[in-house]
Each structure stands twice: as structure tokens, then as C-alpha cells.
Amino acid sequence: MEALIWVALGGAFGAVARYYFYKFLPKPLDFPLATFTVNAIASFVLGFVLGLFEYQRGLPDQFKLAVATGFCGALSTFSTFVADDYFLLMDGNWLMAAIYTAVSIVVGIALVKAGDQFAYLLLNGRGGMP
Numbered sequence: 520m521e522a523l524i525w526v527a528l529g530g531a532f533g534a535v536a537r538y539y540f541y542k543f544l545p546k547p548l549d550f551p552l553a554t555f556t557v558n559a560i561a562s563f564v565l566g567f568v569l570g571l572f573e574y575q576r577g578l579p580d581q582f583k584l585a586v587a588t589g590f591c592g593a594l595s596t597f598s599t600f601v602a603d604d605y606f607l608l609m610d611g612n613w614l615m616a617a618i619y620t621a622v623s624i625v626v627g628i629a630l631v632k633a634g635d636q637f638a639y640l641l642l643n644g645r646g647g648m649p
Contacts, residue, residue, distance in 0.1 A: 521581075522580075522581075522584055525589065526585065526588050526589040526592075527589065528589060529584065529585035529586055529588065529589020529590040529591075529592075529593070530588075530589040530590065530592060530593040531593070532590050532593075533561075533589060533590040533591060534593040534594075536557070536590075536593075536594055537557050537594050537595070540556055540557050541553040544556060557594050557595045557597075558595045558601075560594065561590075561591045561595035561597065561598035562595070562597065562598040564586065564587075564590070564591055564594075565599065565601075566602065568582075568586050568587040568591075569602065600623060604616050604619060607619060
């Protein structure tokens with residue numbers, strides 16, 4: 520139960536940070552700067568925290584739960600995706616990293632489209648997409 524409290528606490532800060540990035544960052548030339556920024560920040564912070572735990576013993580697990588899982592998870596799940604890819608690459612599993620990346624992107628886009636179509640059908644009956 521204590522772990523959930525730390526994750527929730529970090530997640531609250533990550534969610535608020537994400538909101539402010541989306542609220543205040545401009546959208547130059549239709550480039551999703553806020554999404555890019557939160558993904559970049561979360562990727563760096565996650566790598567930093569994971570590095571701290573790899574190279575420095577004795578750090579409290581609550582810190583990792585709050586920052587890596589809670590804050591980074593709420594700020595951006597992209598950071599976890601990239602970290603998974605990184606560890607595959609570091610293990611020398613280049614083929615699996617390539618497959619994981621390609622499948623994640625293709626399936627992700629397909630599921631966004633499927634969710635969009637489902638919402639349209641739910642709200643507008645069984646007609647096709649406009």
C-alpha cells in the first residue's frame with residue numbers, strides 16, 4: 520500500500536507538469552512541442568533515476584517509485600517505451616529492439632485510429648467515418 524502512495528504522489532506532480540507544458544508551450548508550425556518536450560524530459564529523468572539506482576546503492580525505493588514510476592509515468596509513457604528499447608539495445612538485442620519499436624509505433628497508430636472510429640460509431644451510429 521505504501522508503494523501506491525509514492526507512485527500516486529509522483530504521478531500527481533507529473534500530471535500537473537504535463538498540464539502546464541500543454542497549456543503554456545506554443546505550437547510552432549503545428550509541431551507538437553509540448554508532447555516532444557514532456558517526452559524528452561521524462562526520458563532524461565527516467566534515465567537519470569535508473570542510472571542512480573544502477574550506480575549508487577542504498578537509495579530509497581520510495582524515490583524510484585515516486586520519480587521513475589509516478590512522475591515520469593504521468594508526465595509521459597514514452598520515457599518507459601524508450602527505456603525498454605535502450606535496455607534491449609544494451610543487452611545486444613538489436614533485432615528485438617527494432618521489432619519492438621516498429622510494432623509499438625504501428626500498433627499504437629492503428630489503435631488510435633481504431634479508438635477514434637469506435638468513438639465516432641458510438642456517437643454517430645453505424646455510419647462510416649467522414
